[in-house]
Amino acid sequence: MAKINIKIEGISYQVEEGLTILEAAKECGYEIPSLCTFNHGECNAGSCRVCLVEATGARGLVASCVYPISDGMEVTISSPKAVEARRNSVELLLSDHNQNCQQCDKNGKCELLRVASITGSRELKFSGAHSEAHIDTLAPGLVRDTSKCILCGRCIARCENAQGIGILGFENRGFDTFLSPAGDRSFADSPCIQCGQCVNVCPTGALMEHSEIDKVDEAFKAGKHVIVQAAPAVRAALGEEFDYPIGTPVTGKMIAALRRLGFEKVYDVNFGADLTIMEEGTELLGRINNNGVLPMITSCSPGWVNYAEYNYGDLLPHLSSCKSPHQMQGAIIKSYWAEQKGIDPKDIFVVSVMPCIAKKFEKERDQEKVNGIPDVDAVITTRELARMIKRAGIVFNRLPDEEWDQDIMGDYSGAGVIFGVTGGVMEAALRTVYYKLTGEEKDEITFTEVRGHDAGIREASINIAGKKINVAIASGMRSAKILLDDIRDGKSKYHFIEIMGCPGGCINGGGQPYVRSCFLPNEEPDIMETYKEKRAQALYKEDEGRPIRQSHNNPQIIELYDKFLEEPNSHKAHELLHTTYAAREGFNEI
Amino acid sequence: MGKLNAAAVAKIDEICARYKDEKTPLMMILSDIQNEYGYIPLEVQEIVSKHTGISVAEIYGVVTFYSFFSLTPKGKYVIGCCLGTACYVKGAQQVIDRFSELLHIKPGETTDDGMFTLDALRCIGACGIAPAVSINGKVYPKMTVSQVNEVIASYLINEEKEVTA
Numbered sequence: 001m002a003k004i005n006i007k008i009e010g011i012s013y014q015v016e017e018g019l020t021i022l023e024a025a026k027e028c029g030y031e032i033p034s035l036c037t038f039n040h041g042e043c044n045a046g047s048c049r050v051c052l053v054e055a056t057g058a059r060g061l062v063a064s065c066v067y068p069i070s071d072g073m074e075v076t077i078s079s080p081k082a083v084e085a086r087r088n089s090v091e092l093l094l095s096d097h098n099q100n101c102q103q104c105d106k107n108g109k110c111e112l113l114r115v116a117s118i119t120g121s122r123e124l125k126f127s128g129a130h131s132e133a134h135i136d137t138l139a140p141g142l143v144r145d146t147s148k149c150i151l152c153g154r155c156i157a158r159c160e161n162a163q164g165i166g167i168l169g170f171e172n173r174g175f176d177t178f179l180s181p182a183g184d185r186s187f188a189d190s191p192c193i194q195c196g197q198c199v200n201v202c203p204t205g206a207l208m209e210h211s212e213i214d215k216v217d218e219a220f221k222a223g224k225h226v227i228v229q230a231a232p233a234v235r236a237a238l239g240e241e242f243d244y245p246i247g248t249p250v251t252g253k254m255i256a257a258l259r260r261l262g263f264e265k266v267y268d269v270n271f272g273a274d275l276t277i278m279e280e281g282t283e284l285l286g287r288i289n290n291n292g293v294l295p296m297i298t299s300c301s302p303g304w305v306n307y308a309e310y311n312y313g314d315l316l317p318h319l320s321s322c323k324s325p326h327q328m329q330g331a332i333i334k335s336y337w338a339e340q341k342g343i344d345p346k347d348i349f350v351v352s353v354m355p356c357i358a359k360k361f362e363k364e365r366d367q368e369k370v371n372g373i374p375d376v377d378a379v380i381t382t383r384e385l386a387r388m389i390k391r392a393g394i395v396f397n398r399l400p401d402e403e404w405d406q407d408i409m410g411d412y413s414g415a416g417v418i419f420g421v422t423g424g425v426m427e428a429a430l431r432t433v434y435y436k437l438t439g440e441e442k443d444e445i446t447f448t449e450v451r452g453h454d455a456g457i458r459e460a461s462i463n464i465a466g467k468k469i470n471v472a473i474a475s476g477m478r479s480a481k482i483l484l485d486d487i488r489d490g491k492s493k494y495h496f497i498e499i500m501g502c503p504g505g506c507i508n509g510g511g512q513p514y515v516r517s518c519f520l521p522n523e524e525p526d527i528m529e530t531y532k533e534k535r536a537q538a539l540y541k542e543d544e545g546r547p548i549r550q551s552h553n554n555p556q557i558i559e560l561y562d563k564f565l566e567e568p569n570s571h572k573a574h575e576l577l578h579t580t581y582a583a584r585e586g587f588n589e590i
Numbered sequence: 591m592g593k594l595n596a597a598a599v600a601k602i603d604e605i606c607a608r609y610k611d612e613k614t615p616l617m618m619i620l621s622d623i624q625n626e627y628g629y630i631p632l633e634v635q636e637i638v639s640k641h642t643g644i645s646v647a648e649i650y651g652v653v654t655f656y657s658f659f660s661l662t663p664k665g666k667y668v669i670g671c672c673l674g675t676a677c678y679v680k681g682a683q684q685v686i687d688r689f690s691e692l693l694h695i696k697p698g699e700t701t702d703d704g705m706f707t708l709d710a711l712r713c714i715g716a717c718g719i720a721p722a723v724s725i726n727g728k729v730y731p732k733m734t735v736s737q738v739n740e741v742i743a744s745y746l747i748n749e750e751k752e753v754t755a
Contacts, residue, residue, distance in 0.1 A: 171650060182632060182645075182649070
C-alpha cells in the first residue's frame with residue numbers, strides 16, 4: 001500500500017492509503033472518542049455519529065469511522081466544533097436510553113457510559129419521549145432489554161458472522177425501531193442457540209446473561225450442601241476481570257476465591273472432562289468396530305446441541321450420547337459422592353462456573369436429570385463469578401494460590417484442561433483412543449495437528465495401530481454447517497468430528513469477560529485479534545505442567561469405575577452419564 | 591407455528607423461484623406474496639428465508655419497515671388515509687379518527703368481519719386534493735369528516751347487493 005501525507009491537529013504524518021480517519025488517527029497515536037472500540041465491520045458503520053471530526057475537503061463534520069483519508073487531508077479532533085458535536089451525538093443517544101445505570105450489571109463495562117464520560121456529556125440536554133421497551137426474560141441463557149439498546153447492530157452481525165443463523169434483527173422503523181428475534185419473540189421461542197456471542201459484543205446492557213447469582217444465594221440461605229465446579233476455560237480468562245493481562249491463568253487464586261465464597265467443595269470440571277473422554281472414547285471405538293453411525297460428533301457444547309436440534313434433526317444419531325463434562329460430574333456428585341458422604345442428593349446444590357450461557361439452558365433440560373433430580377442446579381458465568389468475588393470484598397490479586405479439592409474426585413489430567421479450546425476435546429480423546437487401540441501411550445503425547453484457536457475447519461488423518469482415523473474440528477455454526485451438510489449429502493469421510501458452539505471454543509464463550517480495547521489500555525493494539533490465542537495458550541501451558549496428561553491415567557477416574565461405574569458405557573454409566581436429543585421446531589407455536 | 595397447506599407452500603416456492611437469479615430478490619418476492627395473499631406471516635417468511643438465505647429476522651425487519659407489507663390479513667376493503675404533510679394540515683387526522691370511531695378499529699387494524707382495514711399512509715402524492723383517502727385504489731379527494739359515514743355506507747350497501755344478487 002502506498003503511503004500518503006496527512007495532518008492531524010496540525011502535525012504531519014505518513015500513513016497507509018485506504019484507512020479510515022479513525023484507523024489512521026489510531027496509527028498516529030490518537031484515540032478519537034467513539035463507540036468503535038470493537039472488531040471492524042460488526043456495527044452499523046457510521047450510524048451513531050459519535051466519532052465526528054473536522055476534515056479538509058469534506059462538507060461539515062464527518063464520521064471518522066467510515067470517512068477515508070486522502071492525500072493532504074488535515075484532520076482536527078480537538079476543535080470546539082468537533083468536541084461539541086461528539087458530545088451532542090452522545091447526548092442524543094442518551095436521550096432515549098434507560099439511565100438506571102446503577103441497577104445495570106454492565107456498569108463498569110459499558111461503552112456508552114465510557115464515551116459519555118470522555119465526551120463530557122454531563123447534562124440531559126435532550127429530554128422527551130422514550131421508545132417502548134421490549135424486555136425478554138423467558139430464556140434461561142440470556143435476557144434482552146431494548147430500553148438500553150443503541151441500535152448499533154453489532155449483535156446482529158455477530159450472530160450472522162459466527163453462527164450464520166441471524167436470530168436478531170431490527171423491527172419497525174424510525175423512532176419505533178427495536179432489536180428483536182423475528183416477531184418480537186423471546187429467544188426461547190426462536191431457533192436461538194443461546195450461545196451468547198451477541199451478549200459478548202453488546203456495548204451496553206441491552207443483551208446480558210440471565211444471572212443466577214440469586215439462586216446461589218438462596219441455596220446458601222437454605223443451608224444446602226453447596227458444591228462448586230469450574231470449567232477449564234474460566235481459569236484462562238477470570239484474571240481479566242481483575243486487570244491481569246489476557247492469557248494469565250489464575251487457577252490457584254480462583255480456587256482460593258471460591259473457597260472464601262463459602263462453597264463446601266471446590267471441584268474442577270476437568271475430572272468430569274476425563275470421565276467424558278472415557279465414555280466418549282469408548283463410544284467412538286464401539287461405533288467404529290460395530291459399524292455404528294459415523295462420523296460421531298462431540299456433544300459437550302450445549303450451543304451446538306441446540307443448533308443440531310433446531311436445524312439437523314436428521315443427524316442427531318451422529319451426536320455422542322455423552323452428557324457434557326459438568327453434567328456428568330453433577331450426576332456423579334449426586335450419586336457416588338453423595339453415597340460416600342452419606343448425604344441425601346436432595347440436600348446437595350451443584351453450581352457450575354462456566355464460560356458459557358447455553359449451559360444455563362442445558363441444565364434445565366429434562367434429559368439432564370436422573371430420577372427427576374437435576375445434575376446441576378445453577379450455572380454462573382465467568383463474569384458472574386467475578387461479580388460475586390468483588391461483592392464479597394475479596395481482593396483477588398492478594399489471594400494465595402490454593403489447590404482443588406481432591407478427596408474422592410477432582411483430580412484431573414492435562415487432557416481435561418484443553419477441553420476449553422477448539423480441538424481440545426479431539427486431542428484429549430485421541431490420547432485415550434491411541435492407548436486403547438495400541439495398548440501403549442503415544443511417545444509424543446500431543447496431537448498438535450488438531451490445535452487452533454479460531455473459527456473455521458481443521459482436519460487430520462491419524463494412523464493408530466494400522467487404523468486410519470479421519471477427524472475434523474469446527475467451531476462456530478457457520479463452519480460446522482459445512483461439515484454437517486457433507487454428512488447429510490453422504491460425502492463425509494470422517495470418523496470423529498468435534499464441534500464447539502462459539503468461534504474458538506469455550507475460551508471465547510458467551511460467558512467470558514468482555515474484551516474491549518477501550519477498557520484494556522495496557523494490551524497490544526491488536527488484542528481483539530489475539531485474545532483467543534492468548535487464552536488458549538494458558539490452557540495448553542497448564543496441560544504441559546500436569547503430571548498426568550491422559551484421561552485414562554487419572555487415578556480417581558480408575559477408582560470411580562472400580563468402585564461404582566464398573567466400566568465405560570456400562571448400564572450404570574448410561575443411566576447417569578448419557579443423554580438423548582430431540583429435533584425441535586425453531587419458531588414454535590406460542 | 592401454524593402450518594401452511596401444501597398449495598400455499600408450492601405457490602411461495604414458485605414465487606421465490608421467479609427471482610432466483612436476482613442479486614437482491616427480497617423486495618420482489620415479498621411484493622408478489624403481499625399481492626397474492628394480502629399478507630406475509632412469519633411461517634411464510636421462514637420459507638422465503640430458506641430460499642434466499644436471508645435470516646428470518648432480517649425479512650421480518652423489512653416487512654415491518656414498509657407499510658405496504660402486512661403481517662396480518664387485510665380486510666376486503668383497505669381504507670388508506672393519507673397523513674402526509676399536506677393532507678395533515680388539511681385535517682386528515684380528524685378524517686382518520688372518524689373512520690376509527692365508526693369502524694371501532696385503530697389504524698393498522700381490521701374489522702372483526704374482515705370487511706375493512708384502516709391504514710395510515712405517508713404521502714401518496716395527491717397533495718393537490720388533500721386530504722386524500724384511497725379505498726382499494728379508488729381515490730376520494732378532499733375528504734371531510736362528515737363524508738366518512740357516507741363512504742362507509744356506500745360499501746356496505748354494495749355488499750348487500752352482492753349478497754342478494
